[in-house]
Amino acid sequence: MDKIEIIKRPIERELSEFKMLFDATLTSTAPMLGDVLGYIRNRNGKMMRPMLVMLMAKLYGVVNPATLHSALSLELLHTASLVHDDVVDKSDKRRGQASVNALYDNRVSVLVGDYMLATSLRHAAYTKEIELVDLVARLGQNLSEGEIVQLANTNNTDFSEEIYFDVIRKKTAALFTASAESGALSVKASAEDVDNAALFGEMIGIAFQIKDDIFDYFENEELGKPTGNDMLEGKLTLPALYVLNEKADKEKRELALRIRSLKASHEEIASFVSYVKQEGGIEHADKVMHDYRNKALALLPEQMDDSLRMALTAYVDYVVERKK
Secondary structure: HHHHHHHHHHHHHHHHHHHHHHHOOOOOOOOOOHHHHHHHHOOOOHHHHHHHHHHHHHHOOOOOOHHHHHHHHHHHHHHHHHHHHHHHHHOOOOOOOOOOHHOOHHHHHHHHHHHHHHHHHHHHOOOOOOOHHHHHHHHHHHHHHHHHHHHHHHOOOOOOOHHHHHHEEEEEEEHHHHHHHHHHOOOOOOHHHHHHHHHHHHHHHHHHHHHHHHHHOOOOOOHOOOOHHOOOOOOOHHHHHHHHHHHHHHHHHHHHHHOOOOOOOOHHHHHHHHHHHHHHHHHHHHHHHHHHHHHHHHHOOOOOHHHHHHHHHHHHHHHHOOOO
16 A cells, blocks of 8 residues: 555544645635635645644544644645745745746745745644644744754855754754644643654654755656756755765865855766765665664554554655655
């Protein structure tokens, strides 16, 4: 059976309720706003983060309105951050489809992103749980801080894996951490269980981002970006950082600094991509990703419903095995 179907099985009814709420929220009669929200609604993905919220809620209790509203709040915040990121990164594609700023313009993208952020906070308030409101607010801070740390790192002459993981924890992993944590909070799980859920989400999020970084070394039209796209934006991720710290000579390190400062040509970037692959950067990143996968699975309780165990195991495995 397809892993996504295994993941959905214990939460089919709850996921259906969530999708109805999501679609109703991304609707407006206002000119242009309704069009943009409709475009965003129609290209939404597999809802990986909302599913994690609901699975963790079901692990520690029963999915309730607070669970659904917190899942929606986090998904809206996540989607708004992507709309804003495409403006910052000057991206014209998002997962193979035209970005909002490509179809409209930067002004519309920023304003629609702001609208979604405000709507996210409203749904956090609908939970009537101050801890969940605080969680969403902290997530917004982390996402912004992660972007700023990443931008500041373009001037760094070191190739620090510590900074790389710091950025991941504040960006991609923060979304999964918040999703798992909010699911537990929404059903009033114990403090120990909430902490465990948050750590489970963080391990998944780090593995998820490493997988995305590996994708960048291979052509894939479905991803909507060419090989080396991260480097075109001055980003050096785990495969490159490993090779630079373990194997690179002075010439390669100088090339990496030119890439980071956006001074390298397309040909130089293509050459560096090949070099990283030849020197084992992908294999190293894949090993680290699977280490985080194993850490996540080790956090699951020994005693739990079989269908939930299968769903959460499939969730973790889907993250590291996905093709896009």
